[in-house]
Structure formats: structure tokens, C-alpha cells
């Protein structure tokens with residue numbers, strides 16, 4: 001049973017109404033639920049899980065984590081494609097067919113969204129500096145408690161100051177970030193790089209920075225670079241042939 005991911009179209013949605021499609025008991029007062037649609041962002045793509053509340057007629061619960069196929073796989077939990085599981089603590093008994101009202105902890109989400117967009121703005125600055133993906137190849141990123149992005153390859157030159165300057169130029173210009181779905185062949189035309197192994201059988205979510213270019217992305221984003229505010233490059237470390245850029249906002 002699939003869940004419509006409302007956050008992919010509108011990162012600013014804070015609440016939704018939904019139907020409970022499936023309920024699995026997870027332990028004492030803990031359940032996991034599939035809903036027909038959700039504003040809750042599941043852990044993944046380096047962005048932390050949303051948290052918040054689900055309320056039905058005769059029960060309410062705290063959503064403490066939300067997982068999708070990728071994040072379930074990493075915990076060796078069974079999953080099916082397109083499902084988003086809401087893990088809740090409740091003294092009630094959720095049942096299939098219930099109508100629920102969901103609301104996310106917006107402060108937490110908005111901070112995660114800004115951290116996530118900041119990582120991409122740094123990555124776009126790396127592209128504009130001619131460093132990525134030619135010399136340093138984007139590998140992965142984490143936008144949680146210790147935000148960092150990792151590139152394959154290392155540099156002799158110390159780029160900390162010029163990267164921070166270029167990144168904050170993009171912030172100061174208050175450029176638009178937009179996102180939309182398109183087939184791989186269209187994404188290829190505007191992408192600054194694409195990670196290998198993207199699916200070819202479905203539209204891909206594209207993140208575009210005005211005047212710079214696009215990447216494939218599945219997370220939540222703010223609408224303009226200015227919304228993130230000043231981005232600090234905390235350190236650039238070299239480790240086992242990798243470059244690790246740590247940042248804060």
C-alpha cells in the first residue's frame with residue numbers, strides 16, 4: 001500500500017488529513033502505521049525524520065520517527081516500495097480505516113529543511129568554482145546534527161575561505177530553489193551531475209537553483225537561498241581519499 005508523499009510537492013505543508021491503511025504493533029504502546037498520504041518526511045537522503053502528532057476520534061499519538069523503504073532496509077525491517085511508515089507512541093488502539101489528522105513539529109522540520117538546502121547551496125558553489133564534479137565527485141551528505149557533505153578525491157589547495165565566500169554570494173543573491181518531476185532524459189539536459197543508478201522508469205524529482213543548474217533530489221527544500229541565511233564552512237577534512245566539508249547555518 002502506497003503513501004502519497006505530500007512533502008515532495010509542498011515542503012511548507014505542516015498538516016494533513018489521512019486514512020489509516022495498515023497498522024502493525026511494534027511493542028507496548030508502539031505501533032507503525034501506513035497512511036494514504038502524509039506531510040511527514042521519512043528519514044533519508046541525509047535529512048532527519050520528521051516528528052509530530054497524529055490524532056483520531058478516540059486516540060492520539062506522538063510520531064517519533066518516519067521511515068521509508070531505504071531507511072527500513074538499513075534497519076533490516078520488511079518493506080514494500082512506496083510505503084511510508086509512521087512510528088507512534090499512543091495509549092490508544094489505532095485501527096485500519098480510521099481518519100487521522102497529522103501535524104509535524106514545524107520548528108524541527110524547518111531547521112532540517114534549511115540545513116538540507118544549505119548542503120545543496122554549498123554543492124552548487126563547488127560546481128561554480130569548477131571543483132565538482134570534475135575534480136571532487138559528490139558522494140553523500142548528512143544534514144542532521146553534524147552536517148557535512150562528502151566528495152571522492154582530495155585537493156592540495158585550501159578552499160575553505162573561497163568556498164564560504166562563493167556559497168554566501170549565492171545566499172546574498174536570494175536565488176530561487178524550485179523542484180519538479182521530469183523524465184531522466186530531460187533531467188540530464190539541465191543537471192550539473194547525476195548520481196549513477198537513477199531509475200529510468202519513472203519521473204525524477206529535480207532540484208533547480210536559479211541560473212546555476214539542477215540535481216536529482218528527494219528531500220524538502222526552502223524556496224530561496226536567502227531563507228537559509230549565512231552558511232559557515234566549519235572545516236574541510238581529508239580522509240582516505242575523501243574530502244569532508246563540515247558546515248553550519
Ligand SMILES: [Zn+2]
Nearest residue numbers: 045217218219
Ligand atoms: Zn538533497
